[in-house]
Amino acid sequence: MVAKITIPKSFEAALNYNEKKVQKGNAICLYAANYLKDAKEMNFYQKLAGFERLNSLNERAATKTLHVSLNFDPSEKLAESKLLQIANDYMNKIGFGEQPFLVYKHEDAGHPHIHIVSTTIKADGSRINTHNIGRNQSEKARKQIEQTYELIKAERQQKLRSPGIKPVDAERVVYGKVETKRSISNVVGSVFSQYKFTSLPEFNAALKQFNTVADRGKEDGRIYKTRGLIYRVLDAEGNKVGVPIKASSISCKPTLDNLEKKFETNESAKEELRPFVKAKLDECIGQSPESMKDLVENLKQKNIYTLLRQNAEGRLYGITFVDNQNKCVFNGSDLGKGYSVAAIQSKLSNPSVENAIKQEDKESSHSSGGVGKEISVGKDKERTDTVSTTKDNLLDVLLSAKEQFGNTPYSLLKKKRKKKRKNPNS
Numbered sequence: 001m002v003a004k005i006t007i008p009k010s011f012e013a014a015l016n017y018n019e020k021k022v023q024k025g026n027a028i029c030l031y032a033a034n035y036l037k038d039a040k041e042m043n044f045y046q047k048l049a050g051f052e053r054l055n056s057l058n059e060r061a062a063t064k065t066l067h068v069s070l071n072f073d074p075s076e077k078l079a080e081s082k083l084l085q086i087a088n089d090y091m092n093k094i095g096f097g098e099q100p101f102l103v104y105k106h107e108d109a110g111h112p113h114i115h116i117v118s119t120t121i122k123a124d125g126s127r128i129n130t131h132n133i134g135r136n137q138s139e140k141a142r143k144q145i146e147q148t149y150e151l152i153k154a155e156r157q158q159k160l161r162s163p164g165i166k167p168v169d170a171e172r173v174v175y176g177k178v179e180t181k182r183s184i185s186n187v188v189g190s191v192f193s194q195y196k197f198t199s200l201p202e203f204n205a206a207l208k209q210f211n212t213v214a215d216r217g218k219e220d221g222r223i224y225k226t227r228g229l230i231y232r233v234l235d236a237e238g239n240k241v242g243v244p245i246k247a248s249s250i251s252c253k254p255t256l257d258n259l260e261k262k263f264e265t266n267e268s269a270k271e272e273l274r275p276f277v278k279a280k281l282d283e284c285i286g287q288s289p290e291s292m293k294d295l296v297e298n299l300k301q302k303n304i305y306t307l308l309r310q311n312a313e314g315r316l317y318g319i320t321f322v323d324n325q326n327k328c329v330f331n332g333s334d335l336g337k338g339y340s341v342a343a344i345q346s347k348l349s350n351p352s353v354e355n356a357i358k359q360e361d362k363e364s365s366h367s368s369g370g371v372g373k374e375i376s377v378g379k380d381k382e383r384t385d386t387v388s389t390t391k392d393n394l395l396d397v398l399l400s401a402k403e404q405f406g407n408t409p410y411s412l413l414k415k416k417r418k419k420k421r422k423n424p425n426s
Helices: 011-023 044-055 080-093 134-148 154-161 178-194 200-208 256-285 292-301 341-346 351-368 393-399
Strands: 002-006 027-033 065-071 101-106 113-119 212-215 230-234 240-246 304-311 316-323 328-331 372-377 387-389
Touching: 002 134, 011 027, 011 044, 011 065, 011 101, 011 113, 027 080, 044 113, 065 080, 080 101, 080 113, 080 134, 178 200, 178 212, 178 230, 178 240, 200 212, 200 256, 200 304, 200 316, 200 328, 212 240, 256 292, 256 304, 256 316, 256 328, 292 304, 292 341, 316 341
Parallel strands: none
Antiparallel strands: 002 065, 027 101, 065 113, 101 113, 212 230, 230 240, 304 316, 304 372, 316 328, 372 387
């Protein structure tokens, strides 16, 4: 069992998130603990009133909401009665047993899970301390519950959900040596055979988290004109290093022609996985993250690697999600209007924090002299804020989700000077 705790600033946001799932038929409210009525007998406002009464007793507390999700392995088919037992047991063990709380069973993901919403304000107006509750009380409770109910342990779940592909270590690249080719081949072969992608930028989004990229070369170059493809290692800044390897020399033959065949066959497979990816995004967005960095950190917990694209002015213009559990890649706008980078930014709970981050990134871009940036997040803590500065337009073309055309405005075109002809009579 994997337990995840968030402390939303707005109780209405946490309640709304779960109630909207109920309205859409994607969730049911199983239980209302320490309420005078059963969950099925109450509407949204009655449920909300039970929490507001306690919250009004403490005006000083900045955060008053607890939002928990208990996630189980897909192989575990748990009855609703067992889920309620687990929920009650968990809340008692973390010190919320006497608090009012609502238990929701969600049915729109690839694994069984429940959500629990409660308040940190007690009947006497004091606040339950939630500092390090995830690391301390929750971890202890989780391990005890796994043993009591014979559940699959969280450590095993995380191992099963991990990509299982070892990134290429750019710092240890040995030019021309067999080890480098083997490392690239292992990454490319695994992504080529396991992941569902429908374009070269999507394929590259999956490769990039393993420090590898597919490169078509310059548009006026021989490799591009002959529809060739080479694979290269990326360092921590996103720069291509080492000796490139031809696609034809890799055993799975990930040439451009074979990739395009994959694009077609992956279309239908991706459609089947779309609801699972959207469910994860909805859950993370519903937790009211303050900034984009908070959101991608939450997505990382759901095994989603996030690739952000940013222009020279520091504005984000694209986002791509790589779901390493379901092994599929989606550009944000392709999932729907609500998942474009602009739509997601509009849902952030603290735009001022996001603007500050943008300004910081913009200043960093100017100081480095870069013309465009790509932010790779969701890989690990050290790489979350890593920014790779593109040195030419090639990487932008490869990793942008949509084809970009950079035509120069007519007014900015440099006018040619007319040469003065010498007067033969002078």
